[in-house]
Amino acid sequence: MSKVNSIDQASGNGSGDAIRPVKWEDGAVVLIDQRLLPLQEVHVRCHTWQEVAACIQDMTVRGAPALGVTAALGMVLAARRALSESAGDRGRFRAALQDATKGLFATRPTAYNLPWALREMELVWKVDALDLGEIVTAMEKRALAILEQDLAACRAIGEYGAELIKDKRPVILTHCNAGALATAGYGTALGVIRSVHRRNPRLHVFVDETRPLLQGARLTAWELMREGISCELITDNMAGWFMRQGEITHVVVGADRITASGDFANKIGTYSLSVLAREHGLPFFVAAPFSTVDLSLVSGDSIPIEERDESEVTGFGGVRWAPLGVRVRNPAFDVTPAAHVTAIITERGVATPPFERSLAALNK
Numbered sequence: 023m024s025k026v027n028s029i030d031q032a033s034g035n036g037s038g039d040a041i042r043p044v045k046w047e048d049g050a051v052v053l054i055d056q057r058l059l060p061l062q063e064v065h066v067r068c069h070t071w072q073e074v075a076a077c078i079q080d081m082t083v084r085g086a087p088a089l090g091v092t093a094a095l096g097m098v099l100a101a102r103r104a105l106s107e108s109a110g111d112r113g114r115f116r117a118a119l120q121d122a123t124k125g126l127f128a129t130r131p132t133a134y135n136l137p138w139a140l141r142e143m144e145l146v147w148k149v150d151a152l153d154l155g156e157i158v159t160a161m162e163k164r165a166l167a168i169l170e171q172d173l174a175a176c177r178a179i180g181e182y183g184a185e186l187i188k189d190k191r192p193v194i195l196t197h198c199n200a201g202a203l204a205t206a207g208y209g210t211a212l213g214v215i216r217s218v219h220r221r222n223p224r225l226h227v228f229v230d231e232t233r234p235l236l237q238g239a240r241l242t243a244w245e246l247m248r249e250g251i252s253c254e255l256i257t258d259n260m261a262g263w264f265m266r267q268g269e270i271t272h273v274v275v276g277a278d279r280i281t282a283s284g285d286f287a288n289k290i291g292t293y294s295l296s297v298l299a300r301e302h303g304l305p306f307f308v309a310a311p312f313s314t315v316d317l318s319l320v321s322g323d324s325i326p327i328e329e330r331d332e333s334e335v336t337g338f339g340g341v342r343w344a345p346l347g348v349r350v351r352n353p354a355f356d357v358t359p360a361a362h363v364t365a366i367i368t369e370r371g372v373a374t375p376p377f378e379r380s381l382a383a384l385n386k
């Protein structure tokens with residue numbers, strides 16, 4: 023794994039397209055190290071699937087759709103290595119890819135895009151009719167298609183979302199980072215925000231800081247500011263107050279996994295926001311590509327919730343503020359019931375309650 027200090031200098035063109043957190047370059051997976059943003063802009067080059075898995079686990083790369091794209095490219099690295107080490111033996115080649123699939127699958131449990139992408143890749147590497155070299159070529163093609171499809175999906179989500187938010191002066195609250203950094207580019211919730219802003223520059227955005235890892239303060243604020251989208255950063259516990267003051271018109275968030283019923287998992291704190299939005303009569307929109315929709319799960323109760331290290335709660339950036347020995351809870355995600363959701367904005371269209379029916383219809 024190697025690191026290069028710099029970020030695409032051509033970025034900041036207002037479209038969000040220039041922020042590409044995951045790239046395929048000269049046989050390597052290139053990631054923006056999101057743990058260091060916005061203070062440092064460093065690119066990490068991964069040459070093995072194990073390096074990719076480590077980057078997913080330590081959150082160098084994060085955000086559900088970006089995890090799917092990264093895992094797919096990680097499988098291409100695994101296939102290239104397996105091709106050179108299996109001496110044409112299909113059994114050995116497949117065993118190596120099975121190991122890589124398991125290793126990448128085990129990195130983060132909540133985002134559905136990750137197993138979705140691994141399954142898409144499996145459909146390619148299990149084809150008997152292709153020789154091993156052809157399989158590697160086909161896998162690279164499929165992984166790059168997943169990346170491009172996600173980019174296109176985010177743009178479509180943005181346009182569908184903008185149709186729903188036509189106030190004279192919309193004020194959107196968003197949580198975590200569901201932006202270009204969390205996808206192949208452009209973003210889901212931030213895709214909606216970008217598209218609303220293109221139509222109506224009076225848009226204002228409240229950015230939840232998003233404890234414990236501060237994806238809002240570090241990443242969302244960075245994305246919005248480089249594009250000149252008016253925004254203010256607030257701590258998570260201020261959201262209710264600004265709603266009560268009438269300062270917020272909509273809540274738009276991303277999702278890590280959406281079930282057939284419309285219950286969905288997203289960054290911890292999303293559920294509380296949904297309760298607040300309901301109390302204040304505000305529209306609560308979820309923006310996500312269909313690769314986040316897990317129709318095999320009926321209820322949000324079945325979504326696996328990642329628990330992360332207690333050090334994320336006891337301090338940040340190497341500074342500890344909690345007393346030594348304190349007991350800590352750190353679920354990285356929570357589940358919001360469908361009853362709190364006004365609409366789910368996907369690239370296939372907008373699903374409204376009852377979601378069992380509307381999501382199933384979009385799946386056809």
Ligand code: MRU
Nearest residue numbers: 084085086198200204276277289
């Ligand atoms: O732990 P993270 O930073 O990977 O969590 C990300 C989120 O919760 C996002 O809101 C979600 O993945 C949607 S990203 C388009």
